[in-house]
Amino acid sequence: MNKKFLLLGSGELGKEFVIAAQRIGQTVIAVDSYAGAPAMQVAHGFEVINMLDGAALDAIVAKHRPDFIVPEIEAIRTERFYDYERQGITVVPSAKAANFTMNRKAIRDLATKELGLRTANYRYATSEATLQQAVSEVGMPCVVKPLMSSSGKGQSTIKSEADIARAWQYAMEGSRGDVVEVIVEAFVNFESEITLLTVTQHQGPTLFCPPIGHRQERGDYQESWQPALVNVTALEEAKMMAGKVTEALGGAGIFGVEFFLAKDGVYFSELSPRPHDTGMVTLAGTQNFNEFELHLRAILGLPISGIHLERAGASAVILAHHTGEQPTFSGLAAIASLPKTDFRLFGKPSTRPYRRMGVALCYDDAGTDIASVVERAKEAAAKVTLD
Numbered sequence: 001m002n003k004k005f006l007l008l009g010s011g012e013l014g015k016e017f018v019i020a021a022q023r024i025g026q027t028v029i030a031v032d033s034y035a036g037a038p039a040m041q042v043a044h045g046f047e048v049i050n051m052l053d054g055a056a057l058d059a060i061v062a063k064h065r066p067d068f069i070v071p072e073i074e075a076i077r078t079e080r081f082y083d084y085e086r087q088g089i090t091v092v093p094s095a096k097a098a099n100f101t102m103n104r105k106a107i108r109d110l111a112t113k114e115l116g117l118r119t120a121n122y123r124y125a126t127s128e129a130t131l132q133q134a135v136s137e138v139g140m141p142c143v144v145k146p147l148m149s150s151s152g153k154g155q156s157t158i159k160s161e162a163d164i165a166r167a168w169q170y171a172m173e174g175s176r177g178d179v180v181e182v183i184v185e186a187f188v189n190f191e192s193e194i195t196l197l198t199v200t201q202h203q204g205p206t207l208f209c210p211p212i213g214h215r216q217e218r219g220d221y222q223e224s225w226q227p228a229l230v231n232v233t234a235l236e237e238a239k240m241m242a243g244k245v246t247e248a249l250g251g252a253g254i255f256g257v258e259f260f261l262a263k264d265g266v267y268f269s270e271l272s273p274r275p276h277d278t279g280m281v282t283l284a285g286t287q288n289f290n291e292f293e294l295h296l297r298a299i300l301g302l303p304i305s306g307i308h309l310e311r312a313g314a315s316a317v318i319l320a321h322h323t324g325e326q327p328t329f330s331g332l333a334a335i336a337s338l339p340k341t342d343f344r345l346f347g348k349p350s351t352r353p354y355r356r357m358g359v360a361l362c363y364d365d366a367g368t369d370i371a372s373v374v375e376r377a378k379e380a381a382a383k384v385t386l387d
């Protein structure tokens with residue numbers, strides 16, 4: 001079974017997906033907006049296009065005639081996906097999933113209004129004046145996000161009236177495309193947040209990975225760990241919600257479903273219909289299959305007999321601090337000498353402040369105090385510096 005995959009987005013998550021696909025003899029064409037992107041380095045071929053340009057997307061789909069289109073990012077002209085489905089190409093996990101999740105409004109209304117999932121109270125606003133109104137309705141503190149953005153871009157917290165004008169301005173600057181609208185969410189004073197990796201299958205039940213805990217800063221995750229300690233009731237509730245939302249979106253593949261765990265219960269936040277960055281912890285061998293292998297199996301319709309925790313693990317990001325080209329790294333011998341530790345350097349050709357360049361991966365026996373594994377991952381990541 002040699003299938004052809006068109007991977008839309010060629011970052012570090014795409015790279016691991018390509019490696020998983022290569023290992024079982026599949027063909028992958030990797031696409032991104034610049035040449036030399038991580039996944040391109042390991043793919044059979046590559047294309048450089050603006051993926052928000054529908055005509056450019058149509059052209060490469062027509063050129064390569066893939067069996068599967070696998071989005072790795074949100075910023076794609078996903079409206080075109082419905083047409084590709086009609087042409088008989090499988091969009092992973094489905095055109096609807098990719099299209100709904102690129103816009104916070106579509107996915108939030110689906111989750112809340114259609115499926116009745118518990119989310120933070122929210123409103124939308126299309127101007128500074130309507131933002132004022134929305135804030136008065138959801139109350140302060142609240143979080144403002146552009147409808148189209150990721151990695152925390154354009155996101156800020158309003159604590160007092162004085163923050164409103166700036167929050168509107170900031171959201172417009174951080175908005176992808178020309179959408180002039182934001183979501184305003186009540187601030188959830190959560191105790192922790194988790195990603196529940198959820199695998200839907202063409203044949204076979206929906207499977208859940210052990211929950212992953214993570215810590216966010218500036219809109220990007222800094223450390224993630226697995227298993228996260230979640231009480232049984234909360235975990236069952238999260239699984240129920242993840243099952244519902246992934247079923248409504250359709251298709252087969254892995255989803256990263258994000259939840260806030262608060263004193264008063266579990267809140268659905270959002271989801272990615274693809275491997276999740278916090279799920280890189282599975283590269284530490286925490287599970288019998290990592291999240292990329294699971295995605296691949298689900299896409300190909302290969303049976304997944306079960307998902308098991310094999311070890312406790314943690315990941316900690318290695319970030320750049322300056323703008324530059326062709327980065328080199330120091331401290332590799334230091335991190336390599338640590339026990340039960342591994343790392344990835346993504347091979348990104350250029351740097352900018354806070355760009356994720358690599359990840360440290362630590363593991364220990366299942367059942368080990370997870371906080372100590374997280375601590376080791378942070379220490380390991382700190383050994384690696386960019387020259």
Ligand SMILES: Nc1ncnc2c1ncn2[C@@H]1O[C@H](COP(=O)(O)OP(=O)(O)OP(=O)(O)O)[C@@H](O)[C@H]1O
Pocket residue numbers: 120143145149150151152153155185186187188189190193216219220221258269270
């Ligand atoms: N309503 C909220 N209450 C409290 N914290 C929030 C709220 N919304 C978002 N956050 C915090 O901000 C982080 C990023 O928010 P969210 O996941 O919605 O944005 P994003 O830009 O889609 O991020 P990413 O693409 O990296 O997942 C969350 O993981 C959480 O830590």
Ligand SMILES: [Mg+2]
Pocket residue numbers: 258270
């Ligand atoms: Mg998120």
